[in-house]
Amino acid sequence: MAITDVAAPRMPPLTPPASRNFGMRQRPPSPAPATPLSPSQQHPAERLVTLAQDLLDRGTAFVRRLRPSRATAKRAAIYALLYADFRHTFPRLVAYVGALALLAGGAVQIFRAAPVAAGIEPAPRPEWTTVSKPFPAFSLAMPELISAGTNYEIRRHSTGGGRKEILSWGELGGDGPNLVVEIYRPGTEFTRFGNAALEIASRTEEQVAPADIRPAETIESKFGPIPAVEFGTKSGASRQCLGFVRDFDRPRMQLAGWYCAAASEQLEHGTVSCALDRLTLLAAGSDAKLGELFARAELKRNFCGQRSVLIAPTPKLGPAASQPPLRGRLSAR
Numbered sequence: 365m366a367i368t369d370v371a372a373p374r375m376p377p378l379t380p381p382a383s384r385n386f387g388m389r390q391r392p393p394s395p396a397p398a399t400p401l402s403p404s405q406q407h408p409a410e411r412l413v414t415l416a417q418d419l420l421d422r423g424t425a426f427v428r429r430l431r432p433s434r435a436t437a438k439r440a441a442i443y444a445l446l447y448a449d450f451r452h453t454f455p456r457l458v459a460y461v462g463a464l465a466l467l468a469g470g471a472v473q474i475f476r477a478a479p480v481a482a483g484i485e486p487a488p489r490p491e492w493t494t495v496s497k498p499f500p501a502f503s504l505a506m507p508e509l510i511s512a513g514t515n516y517e518i519r520r521h522s523t524g525g526g527r528k529e530i531l532s533w534g535e536l537g538g539d540g541p542n543l544v545v546e547i548y549r550p551g552t553e554f555t556r557f558g559n560a561a562l563e564i565a566s567r568t569e570e571q572v573a574p575a576d577i578r579p580a581e582t583i584e585s586k587f588g589p590i591p592a593v594e595f596g597t598k599s600g601a602s603r604q605c606l607g608f609v610r611d612f613d614r615p616r617m618q619l620a621g622w623y624c625a626a627a628s629e630q631l632e633h634g635t636v637s638c639a640l641d642r643l644t645l646l647a648a649g650s651d652a653k654l655g656e657l658f659a660r661a662e663l664k665r666n667f668c669g670q671r672s673v674l675i676a677p678t679p680k681l682g683p684a685a686s687q688p689p690l691r692g693r694l695s696a697r
Contacts, residue, residue, distance in 0.1 A: 489522055490522065491521065491522055492519045492520065492521060492522070492528070493519065493520050493522055494517060494518070494519055495517075495518040495519070495520060498516060498517065498518035498529075499518075499647075500516055500529075500646055501529060501645065501646055501647045501648070501649070502529055502531065502547055502643060502644065502645060502646060503643075503644050503645075503646050504531050504545060504639060504642055504643045504644070505642055506533060506543065506639060506642070509533040509534065509541055509543055510533075511540075512533045512534035512540050512541055512542070512543075513533065513534065514531070514532070514533050515530075515531075515532045515533075516529075516530075516531055517529075517530045517532070518530075521551055521553045523552075523553060524550070524551040524552040524553025524554065525551035525552060525553070526548065526549065526550045526551040526552075526553050526554060527548075527549045527551070528546055528547070528548045528549075529546070529547045530544065530545070530546045530547075531544070531545045531546075532544045532545075534624075536568065536571045536597065536605075536622075536624065537571050537597065539603070539626060539627045540626050541623075541624065541625055541626050541629070542605075542622075542623070542624040543621070543622075543623045543624075543635075543639060544621040544622055544623075545619075545621040545639060545640075545643060546567075546618075546619070546620045546621050547617065547618075547619060548617065548618040548619075548620065549615070549616070549617050549651075549654075550616060550618075554616070557609075557611045557618055559591070559609070560579075560591040560592065560593050560607065560608070560609040561574075561577045561579070561593050563609045563618075563620050564577055564593055564595065564607035564609065564620070564622060565577055567620070568595070568607075568622070571597050571598055572595050572596070572597055572598065572605075573598065576595045576596050577593050577594075577595040577607070578593060578594055578595070579591075579592075579593055579594075580592040580593050580594040580606060581633070583606075583608055583633060583636055583637050583640070584637055585637050585640040585641060586640065586641050586661040586662065586664040586665045586666070587610055587619065587640060587661050588610070588664075590608045590609070590610040590619070590640070591608065591609055591610070592606055592607060592608045592633075592636075593606075593607045593608075593609075594606055594607075594631075595607060595622075597624065603624060603625070603626075603627050604624070604625060604631040605622050605623065605624035605625075605631070606622060606623050606624075606631055606633060606636055607620075607621070607622040608620065608621060608622065608636060608640075612657060614653050614656075614657070615651060615653035615654050615657065617654070617657070619640075623635055623636045623639065634668075637668075638668040641665055641666060641667065641668055642668070644658070644662075645658040
């Protein structure tokens with residue numbers, strides 16, 4: 365048994381007695397909260413007073429909610445001023461704008477020019493236009509036709525940008541020889557090339573009947589075999605012509621034309637082959653494919669059937685060369 369168990373009954377209590385508060389004021393006990401009486405327990409007079417007080421509090425709260433604040437009052441005052449200003453200004457503004465519109469309409473009626481009717485209808489724009497100062501890109505030497513007169517013409521398509529360069533000697537409707545060589549490089553106006561008969565008929569429809577155009581033998585040239593057609597002009601059946609048309613894909617180009625002999629001369633196909641053999645390119649510009657086409661064709665050139673001095677074999681030189689015979693006599697010493 366512990367010593368605390370023995371001494372516990374003899375020890376005084378630790379809590380001081382109520383009479384001894386050591387100089388401290390004792391706090392009075394807090395009153396219990398009053399329980400509100402139910403309306404059935406209240407007196408009728410008290411019940412009426414409570415109901416009146418409740419109605420008065422609710423009315424005061426409602427009046428407070430209806431009373432505007434300073435910001436609301438300021439905003440309402442601004443709106444009222446703007447509305448009053450707009451109500452007086454808008455009718456004046458409408459009147460001013462209407463007066464200006466009437467003045468503008470009257471000025472237009474006074475100073476409006478009378479409609480002018482064109483006496484002559486403007487001529488339609490031609491499909492092909494001729495360049496006033498052509499810069500030749502091709503050359504063709506035909507000394508045997510120099511008496512017929514030569515002409516170099518460049519035509520441009522009005523919308524597509526295609527380019528035709530036409531070299532000509534003589535006239536199709538005349539009696540002398542006539543040679544035409546056309547180099548056509550199409551633009552966006554191009555659809556497709558036709559055959560030789562259709563192409564020649566479209567270029568000679570004023571002088572040649574389409575029924576008179578008939579196929580002919582192919583012409584050999586440095587550009588390869590070229591399809592040909594024969595036809596006669598309307599001016600006389602004795603004047604015979606030979607047309608030719610050749611299309612290329614790289615670059616997209618068409619070589620067309622014809623040759624008509626004089627009325628008293630016989631038509632020779634070799635004249636056309638020689639003319640195409642002499643056709644050379646002067647300037648290709650930025651078209652590298654065009655320069656390549658003429659460079660490859662130049663390798664096949666036969667110089668109108670004659671051997672060129674530029675490609676003829678050179679004579680042998682050195683000890684293997686034969687001694688040329690001496691002329692004259694040597695003086696004896």
